[in-house]
Amino acid sequence: MSTVETASIPSTRCQVHPTRTGTGVCVSCGAVVCSACTTRIRGVNHCPSCVASLSRAAAEGDRGEVRRIALAAALFFVIALEVYVTLYTLLLW
C-alpha cells in the first residue's frame, strides 16, 4: 500500500507570485493574493483573474442590454404586423 502524498500548497503565498506572502483573499474564488495583486472593488478584495472576468462580465452585460432592446423592437414589429394583418383580414370580410 502506497500512500499518495498530497502536495502541500502554501496557502499563505500569493497565487500569482509564489515568492510573495499573500496579504488578502479574493472574495470571488478564494485565491490568496499579495498586496500588489489585490484589487479592491467596493471594499472587497479581488484577484487579477476575477477582476478580468468582472470587467468582461460588465462588457457582456452591456451587449446583453442592446440585444434585449433589439429583441423588444423585433417583438413589437411582429405584434404590429399581427395587428395589421388581423385588421386587414377584418376589413376584407
Ligand SMILES: [Zn+2]
Ligand atoms: Zn479571484
Ligand SMILES: [Zn+2]
Ligand atoms: Zn501577487
